[in-house]
Amino acid sequence: MTSKRDVLKVGTNELELVDFRILKEENGEVYEGIYGINVSKVREIIKYPKLTELPGVPDFIEGIFDLRGVVIPVVDLAKWMGIKVPENLNIQPRVIIAEFNNVLIGFVVHEAKRIRRINWNDIEPASFVSGHGVLDKSKITGVTRIENNEVLLILDLESVVEELGFYQPEIDADIKVESFSGMALILDDSATARKIVKDAMAKMGFTVIEAKDGKEGLEKLEELYNIYGDQVKNELKIIVSDVEMPLMDGFHFAARVKDDPRFNEIPIVFNSSISDHFSEQRGKDAGGEGYLVKFDANTFYTEVAKIVRSHIKN
Template identity: 50%
Template sequence: MEQTTLTTKISSNQIELIDFRINEEIDGQIYEGIYGINVAKVQEIIQMRETFELPASPDYIIGVFDLRGIVIPLIDLAAWLNIKHREFKIPIEKKRIIIAEFNNLKIGFLVHEAKLIRRISWDNVQAAHFSSNSHNLERGKITGTTRIEDGKTLLILDLEGIVDDLDFYGNTHDKKELGQITHKFSGNVLIVDDSTVARSLLKKNLKKMGFVVLEAHDGSMAIQMLNDFYGQYNDDIVSHIRFIISDIEMPKMDGFHFAEYVKNDKRFQAIPLIFNSSICDKFSKQKSRDIGVDAYLVKFDAQVFYEEIVKILE
């Protein structure tokens, strides 16, 4: 098949993943690594094509290529993951480029083979934990794991790490911290995100605005915290939690499922809820509006984040 165009439907507390493979050589043996990317971030899958080199770029950037008039950088995922695979050849007819869009950026990812689409419950996704000898997979490049058939493990990639590594779209790091602010706030804010890096970034900016920051690693933990707060403050909870800011992709309970719970519970529905996600497709934004989410922000522009909070709270 020359090209595959993807559409997706997000079910409650489920994720759809593109299952793709990257082969690895360990002690002279070839092993097939099983990886996944959220379908919501994938636009299409195409065959390998001609690329043009980018001078002075890291070795995991193969170059750029033209896709219907758009110049797209091509990332060798095996090289980015520090996987040894150059000692053997992958048949060119199996290689695929996954065209992904996230954080308002479009990037191509070279993989050794694209297999299928899997629908998996977030209940079955675990946060990634690796030992020190986990075949050079660096902390932060894998965001979660899940079991598939025959007891095999599928690793879910944290694609945003590539953007942080490269910054080839220019000044993305400069946008992550607030400059001067004109409004100063107070009160508690609940952050719901499984990424330590994302929570740290949000916390730094929220504290600069004057907020006290509470943290939850996923939707189920956040619900427990909200219930505890209600037991302490009852109907005055809205005065003690100014707003909630949540990621969408999280193990155990995703952001959509969490938001539906909050917006359908009379105790919590008056608390403003903001999505802060790398997913930038129209379906996810419409889904959030249907649930009643107060704002949908694409990670991460500190100034846009600040202006949205000012608009919601004042």
């Protein structure tokens, strides 16, 4: 049953995507790949700028440019995905300027089409082979059907962030890592991000349980309740959840947890690459005790330890 919290604070479990296209050539034929990125991460879409090349970087980095005083790296998504682009394309590529972890990155696309509003229930985890060749599913977080029975792929652009070295998974030597007992449940559809968080929680002494989305997260909670009963709130010390996930997003998941008296005392921390203030406020409205931007180890350890200590005292 949908609660008042679900309706008023979490909305309709929907997201808005910028629909963009990348052309690819296979067996002499040209196909249009359809992709999406969360509107919350997009700052603007610009014409292809004049770039300064950088030596010694991965070949998918086209270069850098200055946008109103900010130096921005530009990633060729076709190269990153291993897509063969048709020669002599008569198009003017665009660059989507997106913000991850408070860092701006440009992504080269062939066309930015429109904005789509899609329910997370209609987005499935990536576990398929595309109709025109195989695309590495580690680079995809979800798929959804659109008109004409075509498939839109939601890219795991956090993998680019990690490859560029913007994550800081190592803690500074002067910060003491506290040791806790008990379990931690982590939710993230990105295998890359899930591993980083799992490693961090394990360093803090937690036994880590993983889920790929909010729906699976609720199933894991039910399994734990079947084992521990009402003591589950003492055994499970914290939940760390991504926001963007297929089937059920992090906000919707949190609202469901906080509406359930069996689990509502367990603290929830959101750990997201979306760094806008609106998302942080939505996290609070959904019942989260914290909102972190992926991934700075120093901040992560400090904030998680503080929230767990508070939970243990209460």
